[in-house]
Amino acid sequence: MAADKFFEALASRPRREILAYLSAQELTAGEIASRFEMSAPSISRHLSVLEGAGLVSSERQGQFIVYRLNRDSLVNTLTGFAFEICPKAGPLKRESRKLAAKKQGA
Amino acid sequence: MAADKFFEALASRPRREILAYLSAQELTAGEIASRFEMSAPSISRHLSVLEGAGLVSSERQGQFIVYRLNRDSLVNTLTGFAFEICPKAGPLKRESRKLAAKKQGA
DNA sequence: TCGTTAATTAGCTCAGTAGCTAATTATCTA
DNA sequence: TAGATAATTAGCTACTGAGCTAATTAACGA
Numbered sequence: 490m491a492a493d494k495f496f497e498a499l500a501s502r503p504r505r506e507i508l509a510y511l512s513a514q515e516l517t518a519g520e521i522a523s524r525f526e527m528s529a530p531s532i533s534r535h536l537s538v539l540e541g542a543g544l545v546s547s548e549r550q551g552q553f554i555v556y557r558l559n560r561d562s563l564v565n566t567l568t569g570f571a572f573e574i575c576p577k578a579g580p581l582k583r584e585s586r587k588l589a590a591k592k593q594g595a
Numbered sequence: 596m597a598a599d600k601f602f603e604a605l606a607s608r609p610r611r612e613i614l615a616y617l618s619a620q621e622l623t624a625g626e627i628a629s630r631f632e633m634s635a636p637s638i639s640r641h642l643s644v645l646e647g648a649g650l651v652s653s654e655r656q657g658q659f660i661v662y663r664l665n666r667d668s669l670v671n672t673l674t675g676f677a678f679e680i681c682p683k684a685g686p687l688k689r690e691s692r693k694l695a696a697k698k699q700g701a
Numbered sequence: 702t703c704g705t706t707a708a709t710t711a712g713c714t715c716a717g718t719a720g721c722t723a724a725t726t727a728t729c730t731a
Numbered sequence: 732t733a734g735a736t737a738a739t740t741a742g743c744t745a746c747t748g749a750g751c752t753a754a755t756t757a758a759c760g761a
Contacts (some may be wrong), residue, residue, distance in 0.1 A: 490608065492608075492611065493608060496602065496605045496606045496607075496611070497606050499602045499605070499606070500602045500603050500605070500606030501602075501718095501719085502596065502598075502599060503719095505598065505602070505676075508680050509679060509680060512679075512680045512681060517737080517738090518737075518738055518739085519736095519737060519738075522738090527719095527720075527721095528720075528721060528722080529737085529738070529739090530720085530721080530722085530723095530738085530739070530740080530741095531719070531720055531721075532738095533738060533739055533740085534718095534719080534720090534739090534740095535719090537739085538718095549727085549728090549738095551727095551728065551729070551737095552727080552728045552729055552736065552737055552738090553728090553737065553738085554737075554738065554739090558680070560680075560681055563677075563680060563681065564677065564681060567673060567676075567677055570611075570673075571669075571670065571673055571674075573615060573618075574611075574614050574615060574618045574664070574669060575618060575666050575669060575670055603748095607748090607749085609749095623707080623708090624707075624708060624709085625706095625707060625708075628708095633749095633750075633751095634750075634751060634752080635707085635708070635709090636708085636709070636710080636711095636750085636751080636752085636753095637749070637750055637751075638708095639708060639709055639710085640709090640710095640748095640749080640750090641749090643709085644748095655708095655757085655758090657707095657757095657758065657759070658706070658707055658708090658757075658758050658759055659707065659708085659758095660707080660708065660709090
């Protein structure tokens, strides 16, 4: 299940804070680490977990490695879960009404 | 932080499955336990975690304890997080890496 | 009241994760 | 090429969480 890694990645305050930082701008590993009172290897591990969950992507730029947020992945998994748990709640799009109808019929 | 308990509660497949069951109807602890191949005490513990995170509520009904989903809490925290991470779309500019490195050195 | 059922709490083991420092890899620059 | 910088991997310790069984609490019914 992709949701496993997804929610496991979010179950850590430092990792959620990293996502918040990356929501404003892309950052290098060092720039991220400098925002925490935590060793660089620990931050590197958190970044690895986030990347394994598909929440961020990385790209080497010379000496640096730049991380950026995967907004689509985040939003899609989050809304997917919201619909699974709360089919009747939340902001409904047109398409979702068909899905809700199917689920009720099933 | 409320988000701490919230995301910690969701970082478990059995707990997410419990929420899915409760999204259809309220259930007693025993009815929930019967849907898993897991001991009743383990399920009880999961329910306690979910309740501590505000995701479910319980009410004793005679011999039984009935659990139900707290939809509002779930949706509110989820959307709150979504807004925190994805406030505005669009990638922002960054200063050059060399410049940033010099600043760090200074 | 006594026995039965529902559920939780207590106490334990085991696995996994977070954090650290030290070592390694990759890249840049003088 | 040597030295410096960025980041990761390796290896370790400590803690937390998941699961179990046994024991306890709460409520029902004969």
